[in-house]
Amino acid sequence: MRLAFVGKGGAGKSAISGTFARTLARQGDKVLAIDSDPLPGLAYSLGLAIDHTPPIPDDAVIERKEGEEGPRWRLNPDVDPFDAVERWSVEAPDGVRFLQFGKIKGDPRDLWRSQMAFRFVINKLPAGRWNVVGDLPGGTRQAFTGWGTWANTVLIVVEPTAKSLLSGRRLARMADLDPENPKRVMVVASKVREDGDVEMIAKGTGLEVIASVPWDEDLAEAERRQLAPIDFAPDCPAVRAVESLVERLSEETVST
């Protein structure tokens, strides 16, 4: 399973993907959770009290030498993507491995090479060894412009709001722009409060709604307290909905 969560900012991507990764790992599957947002994102929702992890070092990418062909930047041939994941990811609860690209502390330009390295490592990670669950930054900027190519399934997290629907439609359109990396695109309805919300989201995006995560005060409280929803309120309806989603997608997972 190579699954990317995308969607408008604030739609619930981190809470849902963190819960998804933990649930999948509890089934005994080998899970790599990745976060390519330069702002704080997935760590708290996974149950890690940290925000900063050591970035992949700059020398993991090398620049094309004068006279050479090919793209300007590439992964250092000495770096094996599988080893890089083992080395630079950290352990999260339930045995999830967590890899993020550097979080901005000072000048974002300082992190540029490390972020390129992250992208190369994930894109070159051999298929079948990890279930990869990715939490992408909000909006449309990163989703399918080289940062989501590793995914074969894209779940667009959509709230029942006009802005979220519009963002969902744009993301669905962009997912189709990359014919070399075909993706299954589906929607996860988020913060569902009323009858008709799911139908509105299905109609507004034109996509299959594979799960409906209800509005849940416990989820909001977990975010306030910087705790993983699955630790703070393991039985709340939103966590239960994500567990059903994992169940539904589980036949594709790689068992350890």
Add this chain to the structure above:
Amino acid sequence: MKLAVVGKGGSGKTTTSSVIARTLARSGKAVVALDCDSNPNLGISLGVGDAETERLVSMRESLDEGDEEHAPTWETLLSRYGSDAPDGVRLAVVSRIENPDPG
């Protein structure tokens, strides 16, 4: 006044900026609202609707694709590629959606 509203995704930037823009316009100020988000939604919060918001985005994209000429001046840019929102706010979309830069 030149005011930029920034923050984490979903924290309410678009809603906040639209209310500021319309409130300023109602007090008689000339207001230009610039949507600099790579996922431009400000039109919806200002009240021009999603069809018009998407039209502005596609105008912005056709500029990059060379289908449209760049406006020679700021005023032309606003009149040619902007849209009238309620209370006299003039809306323009600055960024385009497909942008390969990280972060």
